[in-house]
Amino acid sequence: MPKRRSAVIGVGGGGGAVRPAGGGGADAGRGAAVAGSNALDVSPEPVVVPGVYSRSRRQPEDVVVSFTGPTRARALSGSGRSYNVNIEPGRYSCECGDWVFRHHRDPNYACRHIYAALRAAGREREAAEAAATAPAVIPLPAPRRLGDTSATEHRDATREVWSEATAAYEQAAAAAEPRRPEAPALDDAAFADLWRQAQNPPEYQYSDVLPNPNMSFGIEIEFEGGNIHAIARDLYEEGLIAEPRRSGYHAGRINPNLWAFEWDGSVSTTSGGGELISPVLRDTPTAWQQVEKVCEIIRRHGGRATRKCGNHVHIGTAEPLDSRNERWDRLLRLVRAHEDLLYRLGAGGESNGRHRGIDYANPVSRRTTLEGTGHYHAVNKRRDTVEFRYFNGTLDPRQIQANIRVAAGIVDAATRDELDQRIPDRVLELGTHHQRERASGGGREDHSVIREFLDTVFARVRDKAAVLWLYATSRWQPEII
Numbered sequence: 001m002p003k004r005r006s007a008v009i010g011v012g013g014g015g016g017a018v019r020p021a022g023g024g025g026a027d028a029g030r031g032a033a034v035a036g037s038n039a040l041d042v043s044p045e046p047v048v049v050p051g052v053y054s055r056s057r058r059q060p061e062d063v064v065v066s067f068t069g070p071t072r073a074r075a076l077s078g079s080g081r082s083y084n085v086n087i088e089p090g091r092y093s094c095e096c097g098d099w100v101f102r103h104h105r106d107p108n109y110a111c112r113h114i115y116a117a118l119r120a121a122g123r124e125r126e127a128a129e130a131a132a133t134a135p136a137v138i139p140l141p142a143p144r145r146l147g148d149t150s151a152t153e154h155r156d157a158t159r160e161v162w163s164e165a166t167a168a169y170e171q172a173a174a175a176a177e178p179r180r181p182e183a184p185a186l187d188d189a190a191f192a193d194l195w196r197q198a199q200n201p202p203e204y205q206y207s208d209v210l211p212n213p214n215m216s217f218g219i220e221i222e223f224e225g226g227n228i229h230a231i232a233r234d235l236y237e238e239g240l241i242a243e244p245r246r247s248g249y250h251a252g253r254i255n256p257n258l259w260a261f262e263w264d265g266s267v268s269t270t271s272g273g274g275e276l277i278s279p280v281l282r283d284t285p286t287a288w289q290q291v292e293k294v295c296e297i298i299r300r301h302g303g304r305a306t307r308k309c310g311n312h313v314h315i316g317t318a319e320p321l322d323s324r325n326e327r328w329d330r331l332l333r334l335v336r337a338h339e340d341l342l343y344r345l346g347a348g349g350e351s352n353g354r355h356r357g358i359d360y361a362n363p364v365s366r367r368t369t370l371e372g373t374g375h376y377h378a379v380n381k382r383r384d385t386v387e388f389r390y391f392n393g394t395l396d397p398r399q400i401q402a403n404i405r406v407a408a409g410i411v412d413a414a415t416r417d418e419l420d421q422r423i424p425d426r427v428l429e430l431g432t433h434h435q436r437e438r439a440s441g442g443g444r445e446d447h448s449v450i451r452e453f454l455d456t457v458f459a460r461v462r463d464k465a466a467v468l469w470l471y472a473t474s475r476w477q478p479e480i481i
Contacts, residue, residue: 240290242255337426388406
């Protein structure tokens with residue numbers, strides 16, 4: 001099961017609160033937010049608390065609070081994320097990254113969602129005290145019913161969802177040292193245990209996925225079929241794309257912080273299919289929830305990943321590789337020494353071991369440099385990224401995340417000077433192992449190449465297990481696919 005997290009919800013409805021019976025209790029008589037003579041009782045109807053300051057977007061914005069009990073609520077911030085909040089006196093808590101990372105240093109810390117919930121409950125004195133620690137602006141307007149918000153205001157606010165609601169998480173991750181501990185090599189027993197884990201899909205993670213917290217990444221998700229109008233509408237309503245329609249091929253982005261939904265000649269028809277291209281993403285819960293939501297919307301409206309589809313992964317190079325030629329050379333050496341394996345990994349997961357072919361993922365094992373690689377090379381050097389095109393298309397976020405782990409792991413390994421002596425001095429071309437298996441008549445499979453790759457590229461067991469799942473669900477590909 002995925003890790004527990006708060007869901008991204010639309011505004012409206014929500015569970016109703018049990019209003020406190022008169023007298024007694026810390027919350028008795030406080031179920032109101034006062035605006036002049038108008039009282040807003042704790043009730044099933046969401047309450048809008050205006051002017052709460054957002055660190056991530058550096059501006060005051062509305063927070064919508066829906067009470068689920070006298071001291072419990074869900075707070076929907078301007079980012080589109082909703083969080084469970086507890087405002088029981090002396091026991092404040094919230095699921096947001098801001099509170100998670102800061103309350104350990106200050107037990108009395110109140111994030112902006114706690115602050116908003118206190119105001120929505122009419123507990124103004126406590127809200128004023130919370131404002132001393134929360135990044136909150138106490139505005140003149142009082143909380144109001146959600147129904148007082150116009151549809152236009154709500155739509156405009158929704159378009160800004162997913163715009164990095166986890167700034168506190170990202171800041172903490174950026175301040176951390178890159179995670180590069182030397183891991184012990186997999187012995188027979190350790191590999192056997194990892195192999196058992198790899199018989200099931202890896203758990204989808206919402207944080208701490210990449211080997212280096214400073215990395216950026218992007219993905220392209222291709223699919224066939226589906227109702228493009230419904231897909232575009234839902235993507236737009238979730239605030240993921242800038243307009244509710246599929247645009248032309250490489251038509252340009254209206255908003256660089258949102259996804260692009262484009263026509264793609266290899267998969268699109270008049271009625272369905274297309275490609276979703278992410279903005280630059282970081283290793284934050286918001287980013288991984290976006291990936292999950294995009295896949296869910298496409299599947300919900302009939303889209304599917306077929307043999308025509310690819311999942312292309314871009315890893316930002318400004319931080320890890322930059323212009324250091326020896327790192328680019330090391331990256332190519334890693335790929336050349338494992339390219340046969342990379343095609344196998346690219347056909348794992350729901351692809352059932354059958355690769356889509358090399359027409360859009362040309363081998364690079366015979367190249368001596370990545371300079372001048374074209375758009376259809378399986379690894380190609382871009383202005384700000386390196387693109388990996390080995391991976392088949394998929395709408396399984398677990399498989400997409402495993403693919404990203406492969407690409408990010410290779411790029412991270414290329415930055416490590418100490419690996420020079422550990423990278424095999426060989427060229428492992430596509431079809432090498434398939435030919436060997438055919439010549440030997442089959443028999444027990446030799447897993448030495450994947451073991452070597454896991455030990456060279458990855459330090460953490462969960463990374464190794466996710467990548468081994470791709471391998472275990474695939475097979476060696478022929479030299480012509």
